[in-house]
Amino acid sequence: MNEKPEAIVFFDLDGTLFNSQIDILPSSIEAIKKLKQNNITPMIATGRTPCEVINLMKRTQIDSIVGMNGQVVLYKGEKVFTNDIDKEVIARIYQYSKQKMNIPLSFYNDELMRVSAHSQPAEKFYHYLKQPVPPVDDQIYLKEPIQMLLLLCEEGELHYRDVFPELTFIRNTPYCVDVFNHGGSKGYGIAQLLQTKGFSDVPTYAFGDGMNDFEMFLTVDHPIAMGNAVDTLKGKAEYITDTNNNDGIAKALQKFGLI
Template sequence: MSKKPEAIVFFDLDGTLFNHQIDVLPSSLEAIAKLKKNNIIPVIATGRSPCEVADLMNKTQIDSIIGMNGQAVIYEGEIVFTNNIDKDLITRIYQFSKQQMNIPLSFYNHEMIRVSEHSKPAETFYHHLKQHVPPVDDQVYLKQSIQMLLLLCEEGESGYRDVFPELTFIRNTPYCVDVFNHGGSKGYGITQLLQGKGFTNVPTYAFGDGMNDFEMFQLVDHPIAMANAVDKLKEQAEFITDTNNNDGIAKALHKFGLI
């Protein structure tokens, strides 16, 4: 059984732990190291998959993640939970996207990413993330478990919600919409972690800036919004710290006495 931490701190990435250059500030790296010395566990909580952020996890020495908006939960290298999408449901949404919406998809699990086709929307989105377009395999969901899909589009997701009530659709960037099982969220993934590891009485903190952090903010004991966060998230915050470019992470961790 894992040693019980003094507290757990969840960090969103884009707009939060990442600055505007998609990098981690030196003050944040130093703060994370201090958290670990204090037996406080840092956990990444992101819309991205674990395989996408492997280099970041190595750089920060964070080995726990709530990935794909709560669809895959890994604690200190151990897979605690995955929320797989039914294969028949993926077949339906893929055919609907291809035949009626002309929107390409990405397929995600905690180990890999594939795209349905190498398209202009895929190039635009992955360039935005400073990543290469993943390999093409539009049949990957028949061979592997899939925990999240992306609609690679700048608009059009409203046409899906009534057709696929089993799924949740959240626009995560101007160029994509995250798709996963209805009820899934960062908050849901955190619940799976706390219950699965017996940490339900451990104090929890979370940093975020966007609407995919909303359920996480409702769940943790101490929600902390970045100054650059959207207004609706700030309304849910216990504290609003400085921006992701101006040492907001370290400043709030100091304020709460965690480092």
Template sequence: MIKKPEAIVFFDLDGTLFNSDIDVSPSSFEAIKKLKKNNIIPIIATGRTPCETIDLMEKTKINSIIGMNGQVVIYEKELVYTNSIDKNIIARIYEFSKHEMNIPLSFYNYQKMRVSENSLPTKTFYNYLKQEVPLIDDEIYLREPIQMLLLLCEQGESNYRDRFPELTFIRNTPYCVDVFNHGGSKGNGITKLLQNKGFNDVPTYAFGDGMNDFEMFLTVDHPIAMGNAVDELKEKAEFVADTNDNDGIAKALQKFGLI
């Protein structure tokens, strides 16, 4: 039987647990250690895939993730939930992107990442993340389940929303838009986790900075916006912390008495 935690804290990555150098501040590392000692479970909640966060999870000893904006949930290394996009919808959006929008795609599942082409927008985005460009495979969706797509572009996502009402489009960086099933979100992933593990009575906290954290803030008991967060998210926060470059996470966890 799984031991019920005293509380759960969800951490967005980019702009939140990561500082501007795409690294975890020493104060946040120490805070995570203290949380675990207090039987408080830290969980990553990100647009990234589990395979992108392997090194981070090893370094921080965080074993749980709400990945791909809630499209995959792993708790203490156990796969709890996935939410895959219908391959016929992927085929439609790929054809539209390739022939009408000239926008490359990334195809993500919880085990791997692939891209439709290695063009300038592709290189620009993965350089921004300080990652190698994934392998090219524009037919992976025909063989494997895909939980999230990325539009690799700086603009143009508005052309997709009416054409693909089955999907949600959220700009997550200046160079990409996250695409997943309508109704899927970090908040939905959190709900699936709490229901699956019987944790609905466990106090929940979340740190975030961007609009893909919006539903997460509506789901948890205590939403905490970083000082560098977008204004729309700050309006939904119980508390606005210091910035991701100024020990915002550690300071807020201390304020809430979690460490």
């Protein structure tokens, strides 16, 4: 059984723990070290899948993650929760995307990423992330559990919401839309973690900047918005710190007495 931490701090990545150059500030690296020294668990809470951020987790020594907007939760190497999408639903959205919308997909679980086709939208999106385009396998969902899909498009997602009410669609970058089971969110994943591990009495903090952090802000005890956050999220924050380019993480952790 894991020892209870003094607190848990959840960090969104893009626009939060990452600066504008998709890198982590030295002040944030140092702050994470201090959190761990104080028996406070740092966790990544991101739309990305765990296999995308392995190098980041090694670099920061963070071993816990709420991935794919809460569709998988790993705590100190233990898989605590997954929220798999039904294979029949995936087959329907794939056919709809291919035949009606001409929008390629990505298929994600906590261990792998695949694309339905090597396309220009895929190249544009993964170049934006500074990642190679994943391997092509449009049948991967028949062989492996899938917890999140991406619509690789710059527009067109509004057509999906009426056709697939069992799914949630959130635009996370200019080039893709995250797709997962309706009701899933970073907040839902965090709630599953706290319940499963018996951490309901552990103080929780979260840093974020975008709308996929909204439910997370409603779930934790202390929501902290970055200075560069969207206004709607700032409206739900207990505290607004400096920007992701100006030591906002370290400054807020110091303010709350966590480091």
